Amino acid sequence: MKPLKIEISHRTIIFTAVFIFAxxxxxxxxxxxxxLFIALMMMAALEPLVKKLESLKLPRWLAIVFIYIFLxxxxxxxxxxxxxxxxxxxxxxxxxxxxxxxxxxxxxxxQTIVNGFVSQLGNAPAGVIGFFISLFSNLATVLVVAILNFxxxxxxxxxxxxxxxLLEKEGERQxxxxxxxxxxxxxxxxxxxxxxxTFVGIISYFGFRLLGLEFALPLAIIAGIxxxxxxxxxxxxxxxxxxxxxxxSGWHALAALSWCFIVQQxxxxxxxxxxxxxxxxxxxxxxxxxxxxxxxxxxxxxATLAIPVVLALEVVFAExxxxxxxxx
Numbered sequence: 001m002k003p004l005k006i007e008i009s010h011r012t013i014i015f016t017a018v019f020i021f022a023x024x025x026x027x028x029x030x031x032x033x034x035x036l037f038i039a040l041m042m043m044a045a046l047e048p049l050v051k052k053l054e055s056l057k058l059p060r061w062l063a064i065v066f067i068y069i070f071l072x073x074x075x076x077x078x079x080x081x082x083x084x085x086x087x088x089x090x091x092x093x094x095x096x097x098x099x100x101x102x103x104x105x106x107x108x109x110x111q112t113i114v115n116g117f118v119s120q121l122g123n124a125p126a127g128v129i130g131f132f133i134s135l136f137s138n139l140a141t142v143l144v145v146a147i148l149n150f151x152x153x154x155x156x157x158x159x160x161x162x163x164x165x166l167l168e169k170e171g172e173r174q175x176x177x178x179x180x181x182x183x184x185x186x187x188x189x190x191x192x193x194x195x196x197x198t199f200v201g202i203i204s205y206f207g208f209r210l211l212g213l214e215f216a217l218p219l220a221i222i223a224g225i226x227x228x229x230x231x232x233x234x235x236x237x238x239x240x241x242x243x244x245x246x247x248x249s250g251w252h253a254l255a256a257l258s259w260c261f262i263v264q265q266x267x268x269x270x271x272x273x274x275x276x277x278x279x280x281x282x283x284x285x286x287x288x289x290x291x292x293x294x295x296x297x298x299x300x301x302x303a304t305l306a307i308p309v310v311l312a313l314e315v316v317f318a319e320x321x322x323x324x325x326x327x328x
Contacts, residue, residue, distance in 0.1 A: 039148035044187035182315045192275045197224040207259040
């Protein structure tokens with residue numbers, strides 16, 4: 001029996017070495033890549049607004065500056081008004097959990113488990129708020145993203161020229177077509193999701209306040225954030241609202257459940273048909289898996305980028321499939 005002989009070509013060795021080096025490089029500069037991708041998402045979301053202002057005879061740079069001024073003013077006012085009461089109400093909610101659990105009378109749960117769970121949640125307000133504060137108070141990070149986004153928006157019109165220098169005519173056309181589809185898909189999805197999350201958050205907040213529900217602000221923010229998960233998100237957001245109402249009375253719990261149902265009906269019948277009519281979203285299962293994988297691989301940053309990455313990949317694979325079908 002002859003000994004098994006395995007030959008590995010020089011090309012395979014070089015490719016493997018380059019691939020390993022690329023993985024190492026990505027792991028080393030993942031923070032920079034994260035900022036770059038955030039800037040690219042912002043560019044995709046803001047490009048239609050820039051074009052709209054350009055149609056009003058404004059120079060491109062001035063249109064971008066106007067958008068920046070509006071965004072800085074809006075988020076500055078919003079965070080100044082939201083963060084202090086959010087910290088207070090979330091802290092009170094966490095501290096009230098033991099009494100809440102006793103009032104609800106969750107039978108069969110060991111009290112030591114409950115206490116351990118509550119103690120872990122005790123750090124949640126500081127952790128969540130700390131994340132947002134560190135994200136927006138880190139001036140260097142904000143400036144890097146803002147500058148990257150500014151230059152990406154400024155150079156967007158010159159993309160064809162850059163690609164023409166790097167690619168052949170046919171390759172240039174295909175790449176531009178794919179990039180434009182990704183930009184349209186990503187930008188439309190971001191704007192639609194922000195609209196839905198804002199609508200659900202605001203309507204939920206005013207409804208909870210009118211019902212006299214405690215912790216209205218954090219519950220409304222939870223409802224807005226979970227809106228990113230289709231179908232399952234609104235149901236999951238209903239649970240903490242009902243529990244908070246149940247801690248007050250059965251009537252409050254029923255009222256909270258009814259209001260969440262009304263918000264979902266308003267969203268599904270009036271907002272979604274108008275906002276999402278030109279946006280093809282992801283399958284709910286794909287969304288949940290994407291968020292889970294992103295969270296597992298890179299924490300909050302990974303979860304933030306998971307869905308945009310999947311949307312972009314979906315466009316690329318769809319375009320390759322279309323090109324392949326045309327060649328047959």
